[in-house]
Amino acid sequence: MAKGNTKAKIGVSILVHAGMVAVMGIVAYYQLYNVDSSDVAAVNSYLLITSILAVFFIGVSVFMGIFFLRKVAAPIGESMRGVADILQNVSSGSDQVFASAQQLAEGSSSQASSLEETSSSLEELSSMTKQNADNASQARAMMQDAGRIVEKVNRHMDDMAKAIAEITRSSEETGKIIKTIDEIAFQTNLLALNAAVEAARAGEAGAGFAVVADEVRNLAMRSAEAAKNTSELIENTMKAVKNGNELTSSTQEAFKDNITASTKISQLVDEIATASQEQAHGIAQINRAVAEMDKVVQQAAYSAESSAAAAESMNTEVSALKKWMQGLAELVGAELRISSAGTPRPAASSATRSVAARPAKVARQALPAPAVKRKAPAGAAAGAALKKAPARPEDVIPFDNDEFKDF
Amino acid sequence: MKTAAAADLQEERTNIREGKYLTFTLADEEYGIGILKVKEIIGMIAVTSVPQTPSHVKGVINLRGKVIPVIDLRLKFGLPAMDYTERTCIIVIEIARNNGRILIGILVDSVSEVLNIKGADIEDTPNFGTELNTDYILGMAKSAGKIKILLDIDRVMNAEDMAALEKTV
Numbered sequence: 001m002a003k004g005n006t007k008a009k010i011g012v013s014i015l016v017h018a019g020m021v022a023v024m025g026i027v028a029y030y031q032l033y034n035v036d037s038s039d040v041a042a043v044n045s046y047l048l049i050t051s052i053l054a055v056f057f058i059g060v061s062v063f064m065g066i067f068f069l070r071k072v073a074a075p076i077g078e079s080m081r082g083v084a085d086i087l088q089n090v091s092s093g094s095d096q097v098f099a100s101a102q103q104l105a106e107g108s109s110s111q112a113s114s115l116e117e118t119s120s121s122l123e124e125l126s127s128m129t130k131q132n133a134d135n136a137s138q139a140r141a142m143m144q145d146a147g148r149i150v151e152k153v154n155r156h157m158d159d160m161a162k163a164i165a166e167i168t169r170s171s172e173e174t175g176k177i178i179k180t181i182d183e184i185a186f187q188t189n190l191l192a193l194n195a196a197v198e199a200a201r202a203g204e205a206g207a208g209f210a211v212v213a214d215e216v217r218n219l220a221m222r223s224a225e226a227a228k229n230t231s232e233l234i235e236n237t238m239k240a241v242k243n244g245n246e247l248t249s250s251t252q253e254a255f256k257d258n259i260t261a262s263t264k265i266s267q268l269v270d271e272i273a274t275a276s277q278e279q280a281h282g283i284a285q286i287n288r289a290v291a292e293m294d295k296v297v298q299q300a301a302y303s304a305e306s307s308a309a310a311a312e313s314m315n316t317e318v319s320a321l322k323k324w325m326q327g328l329a330e331l332v333g334a335e336l337r338i339s340s341a342g343t344p345r346p347a348a349s350s351a352t353r354s355v356a357a358r359p360a361k362v363a364r365q366a367l368p369a370p371a372v373k374r375k376a377p378a379g380a381a382a383g384a385a386l387k388k389a390p391a392r393p394e395d396v397i398p399f400d401n402d403e404f405k406d407f
Numbered sequence: 408m409k410t411a412a413a414a415d416l417q418e419e420r421t422n423i424r425e426g427k428y429l430t431f432t433l434a435d436e437e438y439g440i441g442i443l444k445v446k447e448i449i450g451m452i453a454v455t456s457v458p459q460t461p462s463h464v465k466g467v468i469n470l471r472g473k474v475i476p477v478i479d480l481r482l483k484f485g486l487p488a489m490d491y492t493e494r495t496c497i498i499v500i501e502i503a504r505n506n507g508r509i510l511i512g513i514l515v516d517s518v519s520e521v522l523n524i525k526g527a528d529i530e531d532t533p534n535f536g537t538e539l540n541t542d543y544i545l546g547m548a549k550s551a552g553k554i555k556i557l558l559d560i561d562r563v564m565n566a567e568d569m570a571a572l573e574k575t576v
Contacts, residue, residue, distance in 0.1 A: 183493070186450070186493070186494065187450065189518075190448050190449065190450060190496065190518065193429065193448050193518060193520070193521060194447055194448050196427075196442070196521040197429065197442055197445045197446070197447070197448070197521070200427050200442040200443065200521070201442075201443065213521075217520065
């Protein structure tokens with residue numbers, strides 16, 4: 001029935017009732033006015049008529065009232081049924097919301113744990129990189145030291161080469177002198193021989209001279225011998241000097257190779273150091289990203305928590321509404337099929353609690369060990385909170401202000 | 408008597424050969440020349456070669472104004488030639504010839520010493536066969552376990568050489 005129609009009908013019935021009451025009143029007054037109170041029969045008949053009329057009108061009223069009530073109750077009942085259905089949908093919808101929020105919370109929880117693992121791996125990586133960089137710079141310093149030492153050695157080698165050249169020169173000069181002495185000895189020998197020849201030619205007179213010549217020859221021989229020995233010594237010295245020279249140059253060669261290798265090593269070490277630096281930068285960036293991710297996860301957990309709490313409160317409201325509806329339905333006389341509200345979910349909240357409660361410390365010095373401990377008490381508190389009727393998110397999530405300080 | 412005469416002859420020969428000898432080396436062998444034949448010993452000096460002379464005639468040298476021909480004794484004896492060292496010497500010898508005494512220089516590897524050789528140490532040259540002419544060897548002297556060949560320098564420089572040499576001078 002259309003709303004307008006119903007309203008019109010009610011209006012009409014009220015008017016009719018009012019009209020009837022008015023008529024009754026007028027009739028009664030007229031009768032009463034016109035009738036004489038001593039006329040008992042007339043009064044009795046008047047009373048009788050009035051009573052009958054009243055009963056009739058009351059009956060009509062009652063009948064109309066019941067008739068209209070019935071006509072109104074059915075739509076009310078239908079509307080209430082409709083509302084009950086909608087409430088059912090709302091209830092199931094809020095259950096879904098809760099389930100989704102729970103899933104989200106679980107997902108956030110696993111994500112947070114992954115983040116923790118990642119952050120601990122990053123810690124290790126970062127410390128190893130730092131170690132690497134330290135080692136590289138140490139190696140670089142040592143290479144520089146080695147380079148300095150090699151330079152020093154090179155200078156010494158040069159000095160030694162100069163000294164050896166000096167020795168060679170002296171030996172050569174000595175050799176020249178020895179050669180001169182040798183020549184002198186030879187000439188003296190010849191002179192002695194000539195003297196002996198002359199002495200022989202002189203015959204008797206030259207006998208003494210022959211002796212002198214002989215002695216001179218002996219001296220010449222001794223000179224030559226000494227010169228020969230000295231020249232042998234000089235040759236040995238020259239050989240030793242040559243050896244020394246060769247050793248010096250081969251040592252220098254070896255050191256040159258050393259320098260080449262050292263230079264290469266230096267370059268490599270520099271590259272390692274630079275790479276380590278860049279590695280450290282990269283890790284710092286990753287750290288920051290992970291921290292951001294953690295924040296986001298925290299936010300998601302918090303949102304999930306809020307959603308869950310809102311869904312819960314909605315469910316509670318719906319339950320209350322259903323009760324009222326039930327009462328109203330009984331009043332109207334309609335049958336409502338209302339199922340009991342909600343699914344049991346005290347345990348589910350603990351997942352969301354633990355996510356929110358775990359402060360994942362990313363990019364810090366120590367691994368966050370105490371975070372795990374919060375899970376158990378938070379879950380218990382959550383379970384207790386759930387049973388209270390209006391659960392506010394702030395009550396449910398044990399975030400204290402001092403915990404926020406860490407962030 | 409014959410033996411006595413022979414012995415006398417022998418003694419004479421020995422006496423002749425006894426005396427002082429100037430020893431020198433030539434191709435690792437020691438030779439000796441009687442000291443009276445030796446005029447002078449000088450070290451190696453510049454030799455001016457003369458064309459159209461036999462190979463063993465090296466040339467001439469200027470010795471205090473005198474021009475003296477020089478002969479390489481190695482080539483004369485048919486020994487392989489050798490480069491001159493600082494010990495190479497020229498022995499100036501005096502040889503008697505028809506027209507007087509002439510000076511000749513001989514190139515030797517090195518000069519050793521003046522030895523007084525006793526007659527007892529001199530042996531006669533062994534006979535190597537009839538073809539070989541060993542007139543130019545006076546004898547073999549034994550000294551200090553080695554043998555020195557004593558040269559008769561007059562015979563070393565034979566007539567041919569002398570003619571050639573006279574031409575150069």
